[in-house]
Amino acid sequence: MQWAIATAAFLASAVEFVEAFTIVLVVGVTINWRSSLLGAFAAAATLAVIVATLGVALVKWVPINDFRLAVGIILILFGLKWLKKAILRYSGLKALHDEEAIFEENMAEIRARGGTIAPSFQPFGIVLSYKAVLLEGLEVAFIVITFGSSISKTAAASGILSAALGATAAGVLVITAGAIIQAPLTRVPENTLKFVVGIMLTSFGTFWAAEGFGFAWPLSDAFIPILIAIYLLASYALVSWLKQYKRRASPRPSLPSVERESEGEAPEQEEVRP
Amino acid sequence: MKVIRAIYNFIVGDMTILIGVIITMLVLALISYVGALAPLRVATGIILVVAVLVVLTASLYREIRG
Numbered sequence: 001m002q003w004a005i006a007t008a009a010f011l012a013s014a015v016e017f018v019e020a021f022t023i024v025l026v027v028g029v030t031i032n033w034r035s036s037l038l039g040a041f042a043a044a045a046t047l048a049v050i051v052a053t054l055g056v057a058l059v060k061w062v063p064i065n066d067f068r069l070a071v072g073i074i075l076i077l078f079g080l081k082w083l084k085k086a087i088l089r090y091s092g093l094k095a096l097h098d099e100e101a102i103f104e105e106n107m108a109e110i111r112a113r114g115g116t117i118a119p120s121f122q123p124f125g126i127v128l129s130y131k132a133v134l135l136e137g138l139e140v141a142f143i144v145i146t147f148g149s150s151i152s153k154t155a156a157a158s159g160i161l162s163a164a165l166g167a168t169a170a171g172v173l174v175i176t177a178g179a180i181i182q183a184p185l186t187r188v189p190e191n192t193l194k195f196v197v198g199i200m201l202t203s204f205g206t207f208w209a210a211e212g213f214g215f216a217w218p219l220s221d222a223f224i225p226i227l228i229a230i231y232l233l234a235s236y237a238l239v240s241w242l243k244q245y246k247r248r249a250s251p252r253p254s255l256p257s258v259e260r261e262s263e264g265e266a267p268e269q270e271e272v273r274p
Numbered sequence: 275m276k277v278i279r280a281i282y283n284f285i286v287g288d289m290t291i292l293i294g295v296i297i298t299m300l301v302l303a304l305i306s307y308v309g310a311l312a313p314l315r316v317a318t319g320i321i322l323v324v325a326v327l328v329v330l331t332a333s334l335y336r337e338i339r340g
Contacts, residue, residue: 076295076326077286084288084333093338206322209299213306215318227323234327238334245338 005159009166012143015221017174019204020136024129025178026197031125038121039129046130047137062138069212071135075205078128083198087235089191091242128201135208140167199235203227290336294329298322 020040028036054061088094144163207217207224217223286292302318305311314321 073295073299074285077291080291080295080326080330080333081286081288083330084291084337087330087334088337202326206319206326209302210319210322213302213318215315217319223319230323231327234330238331242334242338 003162006162006166006169009143009163010170013140013167014170014174016136016139016143017171019221019224020133021174021178022200023132023204025181026193026200027125027129030193030197031122032120034120035122035125036129039126039131040133042126043130043133043137046134047141050138051141064138064142065212065214067135067138067212068208071131072205072207072209072212074131075128075201076209077205078124079198079201079203079205081198082194083202083231083235086191086195086198087238087242090195090239091246093242093246132204140171143167195235199228199231202231288333290333291329294325294332298325298329301325 024036024040027039050062085094144160144167203224206227210217219226282292286295298321302322305314305318305321
């Protein structure tokens with residue numbers, strides 16, 4: 001066992017597992033766990049096939065930057081869609097005839113009647129979970145192979161084994177921690193969760209899309225929380241702007257005639273047209 | 275046509291966001307592959323963040339105006 005390689009692989013993989021698990025967690029809490037886990041397991045199966053087929057040649061054959069770019073663009077599109085809806089809802093400007101709201105109302109009605117709603121598979125949730133786990137899983141595979149092969153060629157096999165053990169330990173740790181924190185998350189209001197999902201998807205999407213173009217973020221993966229902070233601040237500013245717009249756009253409420261009379265004002269005469 | 279529309283609605287469902295993101299990616303691709311624009315490559319991250327925020331603002335503006 002080569003501890004230096006195992007530790008390095010553990011730390012690097014933990015970051016990737018946290019990123020993948022964040023997406024799986026938010027999909028599970030906001031859409032449903034069935035879709036989220038199906039996407040995650042499907043990605044794990046795909047990953048297993050890729051790794052079993054290509055082995056250490058994976059690093060040479062999989063265009064990781066192109067994959068990052070594709071996933072990044074899709075996450076930005078998904079994220080902006082969710083973020084826009086959440087911002088409109090927070091500012092009170094969400095359209096009245098909203099299909100999603102109608103669906104949620106129907107669901108609430110069914111629950112109120114004592115009925116149950118079978119959690120169905122949602123393609124949106126499955127795709128999100130699948131893409132995140134596949135991308136991050138590939139990155140973990142890259143870490144294991146590159147870290148493991150970084151020592152002399154004769155010891156490469158034991159190096160890869162040590163790196164794989166380190167990565168596995170990181171995966172177990174992250175999944176255990178996630179299983180503990182998912183229960184309190186279910187008590188967070190749904191709108192807030194959807195807003196957080198929008199922020200997360202947009203942040204991860206921005207990060208991966210730029211990496212896909214070969215851009216190296218300052219502080220590497222540690223820049224993701226900074227992106228999250230930027231989008232949170234911008235969203236707060238947008239909500240404030242929309243609230244102001246709504247106040248300006250809505251007509252000034254007129255005083256009732258009784259109140260006006262008591263203030264010494266004569267009630268307005270209605271114009272009579274022939 | 276129905277299939278394309280279903281995919282469009284599934285992924286984004288908003289023309290401003292879709293066009294905005296496509297234009298951003300085209301600009302970033304130009305910066306990434308055209309030699310004359312190489313000095314801008316260090317700003318890829320900032321350009322992307324600003325573009326995403328502009329697209330979001332434009333989409334919200336269109337929503338309240340439309």
